[in-house]
Amino acid sequence: MxxxxxxxxxxxxxxxxxxxxxxxxxxxxxxxxxxxxxxxxxxxxxxxxxxxxxxxxxxxxxxxxxxxxxxxxxxxxxxxxxxxxxxxxxxxxxxxxxxxRYSIDTPEIINPSYRRPKKTLWSGPELQKVPVSVQFNDLVDESSDKGRADAFQALSMYGVVFIDGTPPTPESSEKVASRLVGFCRSTHYGHYWDFTPNLEHADTAYTTIRLELHTDTTYFSEPAGLQMLHLIENKKTKGGKSMLADGFYAAERLRRLHPDSWSFLSSKVLRFRYDDQANRMRTETRIIGHNPSDDSYEFIRWNSDDRAPLNCLSFEDVPKFYKAVRDWVSVLRSPEVTAMFQLQPGRCMIFDNWRVLHGRDSFEAAGGVRRMCGCYMQRDDVLSLTRVLCADRPEMWRDAPAEQD
Amino acid sequence: MxxxxxxxxxxxxxxxxxxxxxxxxxxxxxxxxxxxxxxxxxxxxxxxxxxxxxxxxxxxxxxxxxxxxxxxxxxxxxxxxxxxxxxxxxxxxxxxxxxxRYSIDTPEIINPSYRRPKKTLWSGPELQKVPVSVQFNDLVDESSDKGRADAFQALSMYGVVFIDGTPPTPESSEKVASRLVGFCRSTHYGHYWDFTPNLEHADTAYTTIRLELHTDTTYFSEPAGLQMLHLIENKKTKGGKSMLADGFYAAERLRRLHPDSWSFLSSKVLRFRYDDQANRMRTETRIIGHNPSDDSYEFIRWNSDDRAPLNCLSFEDVPKFYKAVRDWVSVLRSPEVTAMFQLQPGRCMIFDNWRVLHGRDSFEAAGGVRRMCGCYMQRDDVLSLTRVLCADRPEMWRDAPAEQD
The missing domain is CATH 3.30.2020.30 (NE0471 N-terminal domain-like)
Incomplete structure (x- = not known):
């Protein structure tokens, strides 16, 4: 021996x-x-x-x-x-x-996954009360990462952060993204946007009509992680209030009020699409990404406008789908869930596109100007930077740190 | 009535x-x-x-x-x-x-998914024989999309294309990417790379050691779709041959030779990581992404160097994992599977990082220069452009076109 x-x-x-x-x-x-x-x-x-x-x-x-x-x-x-x-x-x-260690004798225990962030869900009225504001000067301060960490903490816990005091210029807004993550995620919409309403792209986001609460790029196999939007000019327009909703809060409410619809939307796969002359984006996904193993939410993907023709459900499931949509949308649009507010130049908004739904009321722009700029940021980079910059903020995490965190 | x-x-x-x-x-x-x-x-x-x-x-x-x-x-x-x-x-x-239509009376038939591309698997020796070369001049010709469509066809069917006759400069190589997809996918490695061996990034790819067959960015929740690599300068170096392998061909071979290892790697979830001072990338994934519903492969993710400490398997599964790795790697490294060749300036290589594994033999660069440039491209954009540009090439598709294709 x-x-x-x-x-x-x-x-x-x-x-x-x-x-x-x-x-x-x-x-x-x-x-x-x-x-x-x-x-x-x-x-x-x-x-x-x-x-x-x-x-x-x-x-x-x-x-x-x-x-x-x-x-x-x-x-x-x-x-x-x-x-x-x-x-x-x-x-x-x-x-x-x-x-x-990968096992102990009794019982057989598999190590938990990587450290998971805590999520604090918010109702529409609660959005005003949760700590989701970071000052532009604190964020761009190169001598300290505290502003960045604060922003990632807000995004991780609440799915949204407002960078207040951002000079209302495309350059300063881009500086927010470059300081926060370092680079944007390019898409067929471009690298960094600076737009006024027109039909430059084949998407309703470039019109003046009301945009109901939705997530972006539902038709990507991996939707954009973060979205930044900064209304840098808003003169002589009427309407156009912004809407945000915590999709995880909404999903929990749906589960309580309409459990059958919650089950449907968290299990059935639907199809989304984007079409223009140069692109045919296609994907198949659930609306509510719920993980039963630890009862957590991974994502919400919802944009009714971008749903492909509904041809992937059985005859019996079709009426269930339409009932689920009615229930889901009634939850989303209730004042209990939706926060509605007028964005102002200087308040740069960033939200987790895997969790928070956004929308915009219709507006009249005749003779006025509504100029918005923004970009997408990649989810992996956001999660990675959150792990690094917020490693020492135990209040943000559900689990104790492990070797691999 | x-x-x-x-x-x-x-x-x-x-x-x-x-x-x-x-x-x-x-x-x-x-x-x-x-x-x-x-x-x-x-x-x-x-x-x-x-x-x-x-x-x-x-x-x-x-x-x-x-x-x-x-x-x-x-x-x-x-x-x-x-x-x-x-x-x-x-x-x-x-x-x-x-x-x-979403149902017919008997039997209940659910519409098939979007049109799926045909994949032609190749062994190592066969790579020389399959049509995967497109001329630079044909690709960049703005008057016709034929060169682009040819490149997407090769990528879709074989997972690889060589853009031959590319001037060996960073500018011309970048033109390949911008003409093919339009933009690169930025990562923490940068937007577009132009590198000689050093440890600028915390990754073995920036050293001179042998890199066994692997896929890139295993630690992303969505790994890079395409990778472009162009060796634009190679003077007075020894070694450094390139290797490519069709991961789907290798997986099929593993399935035949070692079905237990194939089952293990296509069902068990493992962990990958990337760490440097600014990043902590983490993900959990299977190695072989096989879809049993239509017996197709979705992806291969494999980089042994980037595996996190193995703490997510049960005691019984640990020896099975190491056996599966031995079997998988023995298949990958066999001459039946690996194609090995010396890249030359002018031959810009692009491959599907969800299917094709790449590697590089060690080399000596003392006194010489080995300069490589390249970038990643996003999977969604590649699939989208393939649908548009290759819509009229029925030989590429498993299914007839449907309304939503």
């Missing part, structure tokens, strides 16, 4: 795996030798600069075995010398092993 | 739906009245310029009913006058109804 030197916790060789007592855990923890070899972090196996694996995992022999195992309380680490090749040595800290 | 005027096919009012004989179908087709009202395409209900719905679907009464129904063979259309409000009139062509 293998000789195990323990200057501390107990360890047992079990053939293809090692059983280890990892304080403060009571029960023994098991690690396959192939796993331990795969997670070696020496310079030959791991690129510290890039935190990337360098070891060729596929070449680890299936029957890899140690020639020596040493457990040290003093160093809080496990050291293994491998039989082959060349007596390679692997040292792993107890801390790493604790955070990344 | 409702009076139905038919100057042709039979129609029957069934209370909440209409039963209609639509030539050339033998069986009757059923449409709920609420569906017929929702698909009205008059100027009040539909914005023809944008092909978007203008009608407020949620306001259609659940019990909407017609006051008149007329079926005309001469006009090949169905006309309905609605009881309320205001005797609104809806005219729908037989063609539209045929293409978007």
């Amino acid at each position: 293998l000789c195990i030197k323990t200057g501390g916790p107990a360890a047992q060789d079990r053939g293809e795996y090692l059983e280890l007592s990892l304080p403060p855990l009571q029960e023994m923890t098991r690690f396959h030798y192939v796993w331990l070899r795969d997670h070696c972090m020496c310079d030959d196996c791991f690129v510290k600069d890039t935190e990337q694996r360098k070891l060729d995992t596929a070449l680890i022999p299936a029957d890899i075995a140690p020639s020596e195992v040493a457990v040290s309380s003093k160093d809080s680490s496990l050291t293994i010398v491998w039989k082959e090749p060349n007596e390679h040595r692997t040292v792993l800290s107890f801390d790493f092993l604790l955070k990344n | 409702l009076c139905i005027k038919t100057g042709g096919p039979a129609a029957q009012d069934r209370g909440e739906y209409l039963e209609l004989s639509l030539p050339p179908l033998q069986e009757m087709t059923r449409f709920h009245y609420v569906w017929l009202r929702d698909h009205c395409m008059c100027d009040d209900c539909f914005v023809k310029d944008t092909e978007q719905r203008k009608l407020d679907t949620a306001l259609i009464p659940a019990d909407i009913a017609p006051s008149e129904v007329a079926v005309s063979s001469k006009d090949s259309s169905l006309t309905i006058v609605w009881k309320e409000p205001n005797e609104h009139r809806t005219v729908l062509s037989f063609d539209f109804l045929l293409k978007n």
